[in-house]
Amino acid sequence: MSYIPHTEAERQQMLAEIGVTTIEDLFEAVPASHRFPKINIPPALSEMEILAEMQAYAEANEHAGDFALFRGAGAYYHFTPSVVNHMLLRGEFYTAYTPYQPEVSQGTLQVIYEYQSMICALTGLDAANASHYDGATALAEAVTMSMEVTRHKRKKVILSPTVNPQYRAVVRTYHQGGDYKFVGDKGQATMQDLVDMLDENTAMLAISYPNFFGQIDDLKQLAEKVHNMGALLVMVVNPIALGMFKSPGELGADIVVGEGQPLGIPLSYGGPYLGFFATRMEYVRKIAGRVVGETRDKEGRRAFVMTLRPREQDIRRDKATSNICTNQGLMALAACIYMALMGKTGMRKVAELCYHKAHYLADQIDKINGYKVNRDRPFFNEFVVKCPVSVEKINQALIEQGIIGGYSLEKEYPQLKDHALFCVTEMNSKVEMDALVKILGEVK
């Protein structure tokens, strides 16, 4: 079977209407020397054979459905209410494209508008876009926007070393063709060190909240210091943490970006995810990507439409500062439904469950001889543990018992040899945590 519906009779009728005898006749413009190469892919499979093959691939993986997972570091295993998947599977949503034609796309458009509103609520800022590919690319776009806001007169970008290492790598990839200077993240700079780097050439300072080690840094004076230098404060946030911690808007952030995956999107081996992006209304005209706004139709009814389009590539072409032309529409839908179902109390409750469970595990690990939890700062649902043996060795012992252990920090932070970053969410039961602690105590 294939998804091509043509019968032989229809093909012949169509060819006759066109005025050719075979389909191959339609390719006269393709150089004859290169026409009709063989594709070396095995013959078609039936649907049931495809399903069996994919099941075999899927079952060969160690996944959170079968294993107790204590790893986060940028991707998080949270509970997703059934409603989310049911809505995502509606063909009216997932088989539509970018809502270019608002009259037949009000569903997608209103969803994005509601999503933007919820992101504003979560971040405490007053404008959000329809999303980026992921948290890392959203940060790269924040750099572009900071340059625009400071009118390309400032070239320095300060990155905290506790921003997710992958995000910092992506930012550098995106901007390798520019003349910007990225500083701050190559050593072990403290918050004070970062503040000391601020000068009149600084466009922005990016910090993470919570930081990559799960900690909540002291940010009380930070925004004021950044703003005094005329720079922008960019915060990379975990949306679940914002269920309980002060909003970035309250802390003075100018741009807030983050990974929306924890909001009802599966781990799916790293993608597709959701980069959310919010800023202050005064900077909204510099925002990249899609933005949906409220308007009226001819009868005066409320309607929604993509707006701020004239700054896009389709008009300005080589003057555009970003080439992004889609968003992560379906992932934004997932996040929108997730936040609607959780609501204000559910979001708080999920955050607190993560917090309490993570602190329980940290307390238990601290009691094991040779292990030490870093408690320099308050933490949310991830914490750093100094281990008595290598993290690899511990994780090997854990995986044999059906547990995926903490994330080894040594590769990206050489000073943190034998340090693991543990993650706990509402999905981790006390039974799992106690089992983990027992094995940790036994590893030699």
Next chain:
Amino acid sequence: MVQALEPLIYEISSAGRVGVNLPVCDVPESPLPTDLLRDSLALPEVSEMQAVRHFVRLSQLNHAIDTGFYPLGSCTMKYNPKINEDVARLAGFAHLHPHTDPAGAQGALAMMHQLQEWLADVSGFAGVSLVPAAGAQGELAGILMIRNYHLDRGDTQRTKILVPNSAHGTNPATVTMAGLDVIELPSDAEGNVDLNALKEACSGDKAQFIAGMMITVPSTLGLFEAHILDVVKTVHDAGGLMYMDGANMNALMGIVKPGQLGFDVMHYNLHKTFSTPHGGGGPGCGAVGVAERLMDFRPGPVVEITEKADGDNAPLYGLVTPSKTIGQLKAFFGNFGMHIRAYAYIRAYGGDGLYDVSRHAVLNANYVRAKLMDTYTIPYPRYCGHEFVLEGHWEDAPTIHALDISKRLMDYGIHPPTNYFPLIVPEALLIEPTETETKQTLDDFIEIMKKIAKEAKTTPELLHDAPHVTPVSRVDEVRAAKELVLCCAPLLKTVE
């Protein structure tokens, strides 16, 4: 209050309602850091059923492939097979953490490796990276690879990228993003790149500045570039590399392999050619294929066999960062969920089936084109690829524009074609039927297009006022841009 099709979720919120039951905490609670906590969170409070009805009703306001014909040019709105959604949701894929040790992710890596190989074969390239998240990111990857290839050889003055004026707007934007400069090339009367202008741009002292060229094949006019071998040779002779925008790959599978034409790099749109759903604007996947000389520059990580198969043991797959990589384009390894769907799609067709896909995509487009030729002005008198452009205006209907035709199509339950693109055709309507549409659907569309042409001349107001039967009538885009209401701020206050 303003009339609305469906209330906002905030408008059906009531304090104290919850839409989900969460478990009680099974560990002793720890003290909360009270000075770090927020006082309010302005999210709506609705029941589960309220949420379901709300989002189902919203879905019903959309036109989608599953509800009707969607001939949106350059977007390849083909059928999205349901099995692909099922396999992407298998627990072993959906709940696989990206920081899993590769030894525990062999199923995922084996699948990705096979997909890389198949995509490379379809287009005749040496290798593939599945990382780019969308076509635009694939473009950025490709142009950065070209840039870094020259820099790596110490050839630092190559900063110009040639881009035809028929190109998609992302092409020039990508060049700018990569820190390079665009040289725009005109098109000739047949819709090809103006070969003389290209040769002039690559001649004499100018050659040393040419980094490469970006070109879409078939072009955004739906036409196969007649002098493609000359174009490739001209740019290569000048020392530049060739980038192919693979947005229109649905016309080429089994027809020609871009790598064999001499292209150095190309992006695929898995969400077009390989049927992964468009999702209301994403997620997609813009994997890139490269010729041998760009292999080391690919965005990483890519999947490689790190230990060969040995007797009964399967090979071991690993994630590898190419030695001169342009860097990491996004966190992790690409939109894995899209890789699964594209893999399943390729499996459903096999190599010969993919050839059939492109043959029928081109057959369908040429059929519609042939049947509309007497009614509409169709520039460029030659066979098209998988899409074609027509002019949405007539001398004897001077007030009618392409947009009016588009809006009127909605009244007949058809999604409009792409409007006003490519820019070089006046009142352009770019029509791409795709191979999964039946002859009956195409015949209906042809009849409707003819009917609209008649209406344009007899009752033009029917078109001006269209659409008439959609959930909303024409919307005021100027008001949206002027007032910039981007979130329901007053409502947020009510739920705080």
